[in-house]
Amino acid sequence: MFSLNIFLPAFISFVLTVILCPIFIPILHKMKFGQFVREEGPESHLKKVGTPTMGGIVMLAVFTLVGIVCATHKTELFPVILLTVGFGFIGFLDDYIKLAMKRSLGLMAWQKLGLQIIVTVVFAYMILSNYPDLAKIIVPFTGGSVVWNLGILFVPFVFVTVLGTVNGANFTDGLDGLATTVTLIIAMFFAVLSIKAGSNVSDTAMIMIGTLLGFLIFNTYPAKVFMGDTGSLALGGFVAAEAFMLKIPLFIIIIAFIYLAEILSVMIQVSYFKLTHGKRIFKMSPIHHHFELSGFEETRVVAMFAVITVIMCFIGFIAL
Template sequence: MVEYTDAIRTILISFAITIILGPILIPLLRKLKIGQNVRDNGPKTHLKKSGTPTMGGVIMLIALLITVLTFGKINKDMFILLISTFGFGLIGFVDDYIKVKKERSLGLKPYQKIIGQVILAVFLAVYQSNTSVLGTKIIIPFVEGKFLDLGPFYVPFIAFVVVGTVNSVNLTDGLDGLASGVTLIIMAFFGLVGLNWGMSSISIFSAAMTGACLGFLIYNSYPARVFMGDTGSLALGGAVSAIAILLNLPLVIPIVGFIYFIEAISVIIQVLSFKLTGKRVFLMAPLHHHFEQKGWPETRVVAVFWIATVIFCLIGIVSIN
């Protein structure tokens, strides 16, 4: 049984490892000329960020792995959490590598990324449906003691949730400290749930990821010295998805991950509106760029999105208790 002190210790250790790795890996990334290629159709204020070292997600992943292997128990659930996180992180790594090597803002082709993501998502869904006490049932937020049995629709539904979440986190990673800060708060939420429900693997894993995100913010907050890249954002999406699925809480993701959700929805609305009417609903999508175009400083957008995540995580706690 994991105690609160164990979780806090895990956070601190993961944080410390991340802090130590930063000054080692960031200069290495710079030396290898692994710099960010900023897209031309983004905010003009972001052009100055071109060349900032990217693929910094490896810092969080190394810290996570060291912490979990040292202080966590490697059972089936922990193994699945690592497979999901590093599996999606690998897809992001390949994507980042192609961007850097070919010096462009686009890496893997969309269908290539989706194929890899779907394979991992289906694997996660099949595992949970075969090992969970609830089987193909999921918890319904705000309805105590009630479950929704998805039956044969469980695997496709979970796969959709996982792929959607992973790509939503990726879309959220557009401002300094935004994705890492939002995910830090969500990981703390899942760590608390894991502790209260006696799920040690989830509590330790979430604590390790919380510490890694917290440490990464030292280097990723405005003005960022390193970007996480798709290596980091897809890995974070894989971690969030896997934890929610193992907790049978896929329906809580749109609540605690509200920022992820609205970022993705803003892009969908923008694309559909432009294709159907030729007009744009937002000044720029994803949503964080809309606020930038409205004149908000980048730091204000990030702070407001962090605050919103705290509020929705508090709502998330209420929804499952």
């Protein structure tokens, strides 16, 4: 039987997010930190211009505050906090430059990648120095009986997994409530698994659940605030870190299938466009825009992707 203390971090982070968002949103309005919409994006998104962005600051602040309090007696939480906050800070820089310069492009690609590599290096070093056993990862659909000891390959594996997950989360943040809802379901998967395994990272999963539930109140269609790169990059960092701390980074392909689909759709679209000198496979990428332009309402796309994530998380449990 679960102790009520397990749910306390979720409750506290939910309450803090619900309190802070109504305070922070008017400040963003006053500072004219409104969303820029790409000219080549769907026409239906033009109405989103001016909607406050950088709401991820609230998410990041709540997650960090509650996380640090919980981590005072549970050091396993620090790698999760590090990767979440580290990527959230990169997203903050990106968002701030966009808003300060009044343009749709923030950090240059090489700047963003360079910062992401630095954060990932610190995360990999922290794991190898303090939790070397995490280099042994569980292989899906083996009942936990097959474990890969990556050894020297662990570091490059961390880079591919973390950067792929973070950028997948970033591409997923394109519709009202989409990244929030998808990641909320993934966080619930982590919470159930970590509680069952008796892992302390259940606290960070619970904190993220509470934070996302609170933020979803203001981020669901029609959104009153967007999370921006501050939020989406932080979410990707959280998912990657939580998976590594539970020895299940290979499961990200399953439970975060939407992240994978989003980033693959962009890669396929760009590659095909270049190879065929202008032809496209999708009406628009990332793939959620393809569904929009195919006649699906924005809310239906979000619901559909959420249902897919629930199904994939069930498959994730079967794969354990």
